[in-house]
Amino acid sequence: MIGYYLRLALRSFRRAPGLTALMVSAIAIGIAACIVTLTVYHGMANNPIWWKNGELYAVTVNPSTPNRTREAGLPAYGPGQLAYDDATYLFGSSIPKRKALLTFLFGSISGAPDQTRPLPTMTRATTAGFFRMFAVPFRYGGPWSKAADRGPEPVMVLSGRENHKLFGGADSVGRTLLWSGHRFRVVGVLAPWHPLPRFYDLSAGNGGAFARPAGAFIPFQWGPVLGDWPAGDLSCDTHGSSTTPTTYQELLGSSCTWIGLWVELPTPAAQRHFLAFMQAYAANQRAAGRFQAVNTHLWTVSQWLTLHHVVSHRSGLLVNLAFALLAVCLINTLGILLAKFLRGAPVAGVRRALGASRRQIFAQHLVEAGAVSLAGAVLGLALSAAGLAGVRLMYRGSSAAYGKFAHFDAIGLAWAVALAFVSTIVAGLYPAWRIGRRAPATYLKSQ
Amino acid sequence: MALTSHPLLSALRRNPTGAVLIALQIGITLAILVNAAAIVTRAIQKMSRPSGVDTRDTFVMTMVGLSKNFNVYSTSSADLAYLRHLPGVAAASIVFGTPLTDNGSDTSVGRSPGSRGPTVTSALLPVDQQGLRTLDVALIAGRNFRGSEIRVPSAAHPDPRIGEVIVTQALAHALFAHQSALGQTIYVGSHTPSTIIGITRNFMGPQLGQHAYDTVLAPEIVTQYDMYDLLVRTRPGQRAAVFRAAKRHIGTADPNAVIGQAVTFAHAKRLLYSGLRDLAIFLSFLTLVMLALCCLGIFGLGTFNVATRTRQIGIRRALGARRRDIVALFLAENALVVAIGAIFGCLLALAIGQWLTDHDGVARLDPWYLLVGVAILALTSQLAAWQPARRAARIPPSVATRTI
Incomplete structure (x- = not known):
């Protein structure tokens, strides 16, 4: 029966090829607009470590009163990073299962065989917990030990990219490199790892949410030991009146924020415990006069x-706009289908008179509407592929987020199928129902 | 034939769903068109703010020290000596921070010490005496820094005092409104007073957002962070060549330093507005597609309906209606539908505008946009309906009534 309905639909398309093309391309454009914007949106809204969402926590401490916070142009929770004293004290807690301090240092790596010029490298100064906590994959070797954090020991983990530049991708574990003139031993090399967004460091001053992870990783304490200024986001306006530190010792004692702190708290009890610990610390600091608020x-x-x-x-705006466009396209198609079906009513009347049931007339017209939607969806997929390629081309070599997510994925395909289905229902159901309901006599009369 | 309301309404009454669908389409398109136009216009306004600096011929190189042997003062002096002798260089200076980007320091500036009294968050741009000349920013009052005023504090001799400062016109206005700011005392990020010795034309400093034009220039070579920025302005058209030569020479001149970053102002400006520009492009594109589809829909349905109503038109013509009466009837029908759609669209546009104001802090929708939007949509939809109407008018009464 479906085959027969499809033949009827094809005949109907041939009678009005212009209108059919208009309907198919309208649906295609609507679906393509939705898929392109949704694909980019989903990429941005991605949580790359969703399976640990209830266990990993970023820590914020706001020492200022709400008024001062507002004046400094900060959100109510205060700065996104911590001052040295606060970060190291909270890091000292034994409540979290794992924990990590994060900052950036700028270093140059030399000493690899065949290396002619030092390799300038943004270096993540962090602690051993970073790698296991954020599920960082290793190609060779592994993270350094907790003891290496305390030393600090001269150990280094290289990203796959930097290892490729320095050692041609060979296993470099155990090799010694010079990092800004100091000897470090390579203990691990990462497998390709580029979580998007870079959830553990979203600070705009560190390159923002879509920056590449660092090229090398060394223990956090090397910064203070070498007196090496942080190369990332350093913000000193938490107290308004504080002056910018001029020496590294002043920086360590200041309220300037430049350190990220993450903790892994697998149980609700651990979360409550750690929160209470933080509040007790803040309350102590307020009593001592260092903080003005517990927040x-x-x-x-x-x-x-x-x-x-x-x-x-x-990007949210664009997704909404794309859906509005799809709505206009569907209303368009609905109107055209309705007019077409009603014009073909006499034919339907003859088929009714010859014994077709209402349901069969309805099914026949729904198949026609479905065929239009399906053709629209197929063309829409092709258009989305072209649109995504266009977006990629537009952002080639740029660090903007749009280009990174403009790849066809299973989600895009699923959306296309779902939208084609919705299109059939929205645009086809009503006209098919209207035509199926008509009494055949009205149309046979004027024949 | 007088165009009474009867024939106009009867066709609509016979197929109200079709008319409602077209009105709905027109309404949604109008609402989106109006809001998109408002957003795009504001984006263009923001992008066309003057940068105040020479974006064609200026670039910045950030130099980073790699070891304890690195000395900002001696290395930067050597770099400047090299650059100033390079043919094609108009001016070169050592600064700390990059205008037109977020790479720089900001500080609170007030008329009274500490946090007493109101403060303004402003960018702080340390420069030497060549800074203004290199930025190509003119003074509108006062004088430039003298060579003797440039301080070179170091870790061994810290000197947080800033004696003299130059401020932008915007910052002077924010602090002193209509009084003269020249010679006044202000407090820059600390309790020690500074004197305003000069006021410059507005330019975008190393701090973006609302206060892009608020900048304090301080006479200082910043040495304690083991990094500095070289600001270079070339003679017209020489930027690419100078940029290449400088990168080659300065990148290898001192083994203890590397170029951390090198950007031209043109690139920084492009980057600065890239998000806004993309939004404007995507919004305009989607909106135009929507408008085109809406008109194609009206055209397609109109053509189709003419074919359906051949007989009705034929009877009208036989009864004495002229061609232009038929065209007028079709256009009037369309106008009625558009009017209903426009009313719905205006309400929807205001609702969307309100939502955008509440959620995105977008300024309230200007009613002018509604007026222009309705005019554009009415015109394009009448154009779309015109061709089918003309075709309807061309139907000879004899053909149309043949089958009766």
């Missing part, structure tokens, strides 16, 4: 992404 928070990864507006309002 400490733990944020899950998804909360952290939301707070930093990783999903820009702009």
